[in-house]
Structures are given as C-alpha cells and as structure tokens.
Amino acid sequence: MSEMILRDAMSKALREALDQDDRVFLMGEDIGAYGGAYAVTKGFLEEYGEERIRDTPISESVFVGAGAGAAMIGMRPIVEVMTINFTLVAIDQIVNHAAKLSYMSNGQFKVPLILRTVTGGGGQLAATHSQSFENWYASVPGLKVVVPATPYDALGLFRASRKDNNPIIFAEHAMLYRVRGEVPEEYYEIPLGKARIAQEGSDVTLIAYSGMVKVAEEAAEIFYRNDISAEVIDLRTLSPLDLETLVNSVKKTSRAVVIEETWKTGGFSGSIASDIQEAAFDFLDGPVLRINGPDVPAPYAKNLEQLMIPKASWIVDQVKYNFGL
C-alpha cells in the first residue's frame, strides 16, 4: 500500500494509459508546456512528446469533437477540458455527436472517448467558474459519467473507463486533488456502475458523490456521536447508476438522504430520490430527503460562497427535523 493524493492517482492512471496502449493520446488546453491547469499532466510533455501530449488552442468545440472523431476510427483519446464550465462551449459535440454515434449508426461506430474535466465550487471563482454539470451529462443516454471521491477510486475507475467503449465524462472535483488516501501497488479496477458503501450503518442512508462524500462522512461522524448509525454510499458513477445498492441500503435503514453540490432544481438527487421511492416505497419511514446547494449562481465573496456548498450540519438538521432522529 502506498498513500497518494488524488492528483497523483490521476497522473498515475494517465501514465498507465499512455504506457500500455499506443492508441492513447492526450489533448487539451495547457496540458503540455504549462503542465496542466491542475498539474495532473506535469512533466508529461517531456516524457511522452508532442505527438501524444497535444496542447490545443482554446477551441473546446473542435478538440472535443476531434476526440470523438479519432475514437470513431479506433484511437483512444483522453481529452482534458480545463473545467466543466468550459465543456459548455463543446456541449454540441458531446451531446449531439459523441453521445449519439453508437445509437444512430446502430452500433457501427463506437466512441471510446474519455473527457476528463474539473468540476465543483469552493474556490471563490464566481458564477462562471464554480459549476457542477455532471448531473446534466448523466441525463444524456449514451454518455457515462464518473465522479470519483478518493484517490483509490480515481485510479480504479479510470482503469475501467479506459476499457469501456463509450464516451465518458470523467469529472474530478477541484477541491479533491489534494485529498490523500491509500492506493495499493497491485493492479485493481473498479467497475463502472458499482457504488461503494463508504461506511456501514443501520439508521439512515446518506447518498453522495464527488466532493459531497466527505460532507456525508462528516455528518455520519456527528450522527455516530449521537448514537445514530448512518450508512454512507458513494455513487462513484452517476451513469450507470447503481440503484440496487441504494435500494438494498434503504431497505435496511428505511431512511435516505441524497446530498449533491449543485442546484436543487434539476439536480440528480431528484432523480435518485424518485428512483428510490419507486423501488422501495414500502420500506421508507419518510420522504427521501434532498440536500443540494441553493438555486443561485455562485457568488464570488467568500462568506456568500460558503452558503452555497452543502455542509454536514445541513444534513444533520434535516434528518433531525424530518425523521426525529
């Protein structure tokens, strides 16, 4: 076992891909000479050369689309869009093209494209630079959406993503790059569509992903001190969604809370809450609760921004209020 931060786990994942598969190449803005906006690809240009580490112009639409095109003829591009906010410039290529090619061609074409990007708020980057759109992409059939919360998962999920033949949005949370965790030396993979029970419990199920997993864990810690046993589930992927693990947990705890960083309206938590209610209504002791950021654009001011990001105390208060725990 060795310890590493999530950033290094991602670098390791990318190096493996480059080392093991000569169909793999990387492209994106400032991934080469600059070393990556979040330093994931630092040193790669020197190591692998310009052919495989391709600095692109600031042209998201064309380099994301070009990734899909190269994937159509058997390459395995790994495209980095500096942050998920900028994927909107390329959303047509992602949603109308990459996501649809397999279906429209009746399986004649595959698009094994990994689109790595950085998601989430908390850095005082204000309204245009603090968003989380992985829920949007998760609603598009044909795309898979991976949202790791730990270094172990980042590496394991990336390995599985590399073997997948579909376009994948691989969203790394900006505030998680320095999170440290155990990563074994031995090879392992984590299948897409299999949630992780981060902590077992029997009174309430807390469902989270990406940056919100640690918030759920903090809430579970507070519950523990109050003799409430919380089960924490890390979704790992939004699409495919591991509903089975969620339902099994809810059957045990009878209570569920879904925690998500982005806006409540249209949030993925709504879809999950609804799925749980449909599948396990008779087991529930109350409504499935949703904890989301409020429906406001991210403000710059630090004190206001902090009001945007769900906190453990929000979970604790809601659980107390709604379930009397």
Added chain:
Amino acid sequence: MTTTLNIDKELALDLYSKMLLIRRFEEETERLYRRGKIGGFLHTYIGEEAIAVGAIPVLREDDYVIGHYRDHGHALARGLDPKLAMAELCGKSTGLSGGKGGSMHLFDAEKHFMGGHAIVGGQLPLAVGIALGIKLKKLDSVVMCFFGDGAVNEGEFHEAMNLASLWKLPIVFMLENNLYGMGTQVNRSRAGGPDIYKAAEPYLIPAVQIDGMNLIEVRDTVIEGVEKVRKDQTPIFIESMAYRFHGHSVADPSNYRDNEEVEENRGRDPIDIFKENLLSANFATNEEITAIDELIENQIDDIREFAESSPEPEEIELYSHIYASPEEELNNE
C-alpha cells in the same frame, strides 16, 4: 533634446497618472492576494497598461466597453471608481457588484462598462449584440471589445467577426496580443502565425497591428479608428502587440517562458516609455513625475483601506438579482 508630443500636456499627464494607477493598483492586488484578502483567480494587467489607457479614454461616455477577465486595467481606464473595484476584488458589499462578481467579472452599467467575461471568447457575441442594439436604436455610439490572442481560436471569435462585418456593426475589435494564452505561445496555438490581425481580412474588416507598449501609438490609432467606425458604422480590428510581465494569474510561476524573454520585454515597460516621452517633450520635470508617483501611492492607500474596512455582503444578498425584478427599469432606458 526636446521632442514634440502630439497631445495636450494636461491630458498627457492625466494618461500617465492613469497608467501608473493601474500599475500600482495591480501590485496592490497581488499583495492583497498573498495576504488572503483576495481569493479565486487574479489576472493582472501589469505591462499592458498602454493599451487600455491609450484606447479607452478616446471613447465618449455613450460608447461601450466590454472585455475579458483581465479587466482591472480596462475598468480603471474607463474611469470606474478604483475603490469600488478593489472592494469587489475583496468580496465586499461596497464592491462594483456587491462582491458577487469578483476580479474576473467587473461591471458598471453607468460607465457603460459591460463586463469582464471569464469564459474565453464569450464577450465577442455580446459585443456584436450591443453594436446591433446601437444600430437599431439609431445611435452613433461604438463598442470597444477587448480580447486576448487565445480567444481568437474559439469559434465565437470567427462568428462574431463575420456577423459584425455582414451587418456593418460599429465595433472596435481590440486584440491584446501578449503572445500567450496561459502557457501556450501563439505560434503553438494559431495556424496563421503571430500576425493575428490578418484573421480580420477574410471578413473584410480593416485591420492594423501596432505597438501596444507605446501609448501614443495606441491612442493615435484608436482616435482614427473610432472616428471611422462612428462615421461608417462598420467594424475595425486593432491588434496591439503586448506582453504580460507577470504570470497568467498570480498562481502561475510562468515556467514556460524563459527569463531572457521576460527581461527583454520588461525592458520595454510602457510606463517608462511614456515617462521618457513626457520628459523629452518638456511636459514634466523629474520632480513633477515624482509628485505624481506620490499622489498615486497615497491614492492606493485609500483604495486599500476602503476595501479592507468595508463590510462583507449580507447573507440575504446571496439571493438578490438572480432574476431582474419587474419594477426595475431595463438597462440604460
């Protein structure tokens, strides 16, 4: 030896003060950032002052300015209150947008400062729309739209150029070519090479390339250009060659540029160049220059104190202005 400067002396000294204000303001933002008073991303305009100060004061009050996230220099050159700008950077309620926009998103409707826009290229379509509005309202205002060398590789740039030319819209496209978009050198990002103004030619937009370190050259070009845009109601394109003296943002150590290149460009400091102009035209003595320096230093102290002592926004402000309220009048009548 005395040389002549084709500009009014008082105005020249005022422009010099403006450049220096921007420089000292930016140096202060860097200090405040290191002290944790400013957060997020901070992109300074140090080294590029001659462009904003050469260009923006040429405009009339009823003209419009719009640009990208490297916007402090544009804002100050447009006459936005530096105290309010600094308060915005510090996330205070007294800021231009009550602390909600931050460094990359400065706005001032009254000053027709239509925003710093932080999605690269995003301001270009907006500029087209503002110019279209001007045309439809039958005004004779112009829009000055700033953007960087990196932005010209976005599709929006080309779409904006085409529509502006096709519909004959009054826009001054102000390209600040500082040779880098973050860490990517222009030659590595643009097939057409570094003479970006040539990108305007296929759209039949008249274009020039000038020295963005030379305030007088910028000013003269812009005076002539704006006159043409106002008269003909058609776009023009001005490429100012520039160099940002510091990193892309304060977090960037600039490892992709070699020291020699940085030093060479710092040797062409636009403020020093203009100072020399002033001295050799006998517009100012060394003592007078020093007096301006001191004045600005004091002003910066006031600006910082105002920003630091201002209160944070009230929590309720999180929810204000997500939507325009019905009783609010539409922007500018």
